[in-house]
Amino acid sequence: MQPVMDDEEDESRADVSGEIRLPAxxxxxxxxxxxxxxxxxxxxxxxxxxxxxxxxxxxxxxxxxxxxxxxxxxxxRNGGGVRQQWSTEINIRLMQESVELCRRFAVDLGVNVWFRQGGYLFLARSTAEVARLERNIALQNRCGVATRMLDPEQAQDIVPELDLTGIVGASYNPTDGILFPxxxxxxxxxxxxxxxxxxxxxxxxxxxxxxxxxxxxxxxxxxxxxxxxxxxxxxxxxxxxxxxxxxxxxxxxxxxxxxYPIRHEICSSEPLKPFLRPMVSELASGLYCSQSMRGEIVGGVTLPGHESTYAMGSTLKFLSTYARRLVRLMPILGDIKILRQWAGPYDQSPxxxxxxxxxxxxxxxxxxxxxxxxxxxxxxxxxxxxxxxxxxxxxxxxxxxxxxxxxxxxxxxxxxxxxxxxx
Ligand SMILES: Cc1cc2nc3c(=O)[nH]c(=O)nc-3n(C[C@H](O)[C@H](O)[C@H](O)COP(=O)(O)OP(=O)(O)OC[C@H]3O[C@@H](n4cnc5c(N)ncnc54)[C@H](O)[C@@H]3O)c2cc1C
Known part of the structure; x- marks a missing residue:
């Protein structure tokens, strides 16, 4: 029988030298x-x-x-997003604990994962989406997550580069974040x-x-x-x-x-001067983007009619759809250069x-x-x-x-x- 320890009893401290040495x-x-x-x-x-x-x-x-x-x-192959904005209590509570583990990761495991709690900003383009966000926020608040509803101008206070045309509301939780996977x-x-x-x-x-x-x-x-x-x-x-x-x-x-596997595409831009703190996500289109600690804009968009496939190729359709949605939301990104595009499989459950x-x-x-x-x-x-x-x-x-x-x-x-x- 193996000895069982509580986490608190594990006194071994991580090697925080920063060098990554993997065993043979x-x-x-x-x-x-x-x-x-x-x-x-x-x-x-x-x-x-x-x-x-x-x-x-x-x-x-x-x-x-x-x-x-x-x-x-x-x-x-993923976007490194970590959020507590969910619609069921069990997932909200799980993610509260996960965020805490992410926050301690660098110290506990001795490697910099570039975890940055810049928040998640979900944008609604319809009153039905606003109602959905409000329902979720009420539950998140009851669980102790400080998500709040914003009007479009308040969302723009957080991301001044947003084009507010068609945006009717937003939810924002400042302790959500991103990391380098x-x-x-x-x-x-x-x-x-x-x-x-x-x-x-x-x-x-x-x-x-x-x-x-x-x-x-x-x-x-x-x-x-x-x-x-x-x-x-x-x-x-x-x-x-x-x-x-x-x-x-x-x-x-x-x-x-x-x-079953569903291919999702994602891409990353040239590095830009830091300007975007939260992960921004548009409910209607599934567009999301964040700025990494290295300055790249990393993001994706939901394409209609996802194929169930293990193929990991990239498509022009993804790039053009992403570019159109991104520039509509943040026109300042119109001249951005995309440096990498790739795909990965969601393991989709029913x-x-x-x-x-x-x-x-x-x-x-x-x-x-x-x-x-x-x-x-x-x-x-x-x-x-x-x-x-x-x-x-x-x-x-x-x-x-x-x-x-x-x-x-x-x-x-x-x-x-x-x-x-x-x-
Ligand atoms: C584009 C994209 C964006 C995403 N964005 C986010 C995000 O922002 N936040 C988030 O939380 N999640 C995100 N995800 C989802 C997240 O990446 C996955 O849910 C997570 O990585 C799954 O981890 P896993 O260990 O279960 O699977 P995987 O990372 O796929 O690992 C499974 C491993 O099993 C190996 N394997 C398979 N068969 C065998 C075998 N027979 N023998 C031995 N090894 C085998 C594979 O080679 C693979 O390495 C995203 C996913 C994609 C594709």
Missing amino acids: TLAGTGPLPDKAEIVIVGGGVVGLAIAYYLARRGMQDVVVIERGYLAEGASG WPFLWGYARQAAARGVKIFTQTAVTGLEPAIVASAAAGGTGGFTVHTPRGSIKARRVVNATGAWSPQLAKLVGVDVPT DGNPVLGPAPTHPDFFLACGFVGHGFMMAPIVGKLYAEWLTGGAPHEIFSRYRLARFTDGSGAAQPKEDFNIG
Whole structure:
């Protein structure tokens, strides 16, 4: 049995020298161990957050297996937005805790993630959107989030460059923010590895073989043999943190996960002198943009008729739609040069919320997927709560609320709907 520690008891301080030294296993070298207590498949932010928090709680017999490089999936392709403006209490409260973890990240993990709390400004172009924002604000305020409703002129006080034509209102929470995604993963990876977690990149999981020792009804404590081209590991528990590829991994044990990949495009401009503090998001078009600490304008827009695809190509249609919407909202950006454009997969779940907890037929196969367009911001708190549970703590409410069976047993339909699944 592994020792279990509270976070507060972990006295090891992070190396804050700023140098990022990753262990040799991250280069895909070294032999795989024969066995492990937990194998986490997927080296994105979700898998690495769970691994880090497991290690912090004293569980060292943990292996992370990533088929490419860390941040190869959505975690290395996203906008880095972190917000508490949601429409259900559970997501608001989760994100309050995640924001706190993001705020402490640099000190706790010893890497600068350029987290900047410049707020999130959501812009409404109709009275129906204003009513929606007002409803959400009332709930957010009850939870202790200081979001407030603004008239267009007050929104312009925050972003003077806005063209107010057609804007009828806005919501603004000053403690939402943005971060730089990549070092976030490096921080988790380095600190997990320093505490004994073995992380293997360039290693795909190609098979999951349930051990035939106990039936699911008897508790299914047999675990799995995890097969890769570099060898196999016997694992007592497996966590599926493969993002948009989670249905494929789950299929290896005959579990149906009803999420599907949706390509989202995003781009980044040349660096500009700092002028834009908040993330700005337009509800109607799904346009969002923020200015990074390096000065780039990073943003995207929702294209109608999203394809379900793993293709990661970029399109001219995205660029022209984004350019039109951005310049309508902030004409000052008319001459901006776009330097990079890329795409990544949302792991779209049917109700927009994640899929967590064990698969009903395989109690040792845990799901951590379906995070749509908000997995980065949720990863810190979900990773922490998962680790608490897997090391013997009581399961948080999210593990029953967001369980896989909600899509088949009707319980999902009875839950409050999250309708702020945007930007
Ligand atoms: C354009 C865009 C913008 C976004 N903006 C935001 C935002 O502002 N804020 C926010 O919170 N979220 C945002 N998101 C969503 C966020 O990026 C994701 O929800 C989050 O990164 C999901 O993390 P993950 O670890 O679950 O998945 P991923 O990062 O995709 O990681 C899964 C990993 O599993 C690996 N893998 C797959 N199959 C196997 C296998 N068989 N064996 C081994 N490894 C395997 C993959 O290579 C991949 O690295 C955005 C996403 C996109 C695409």
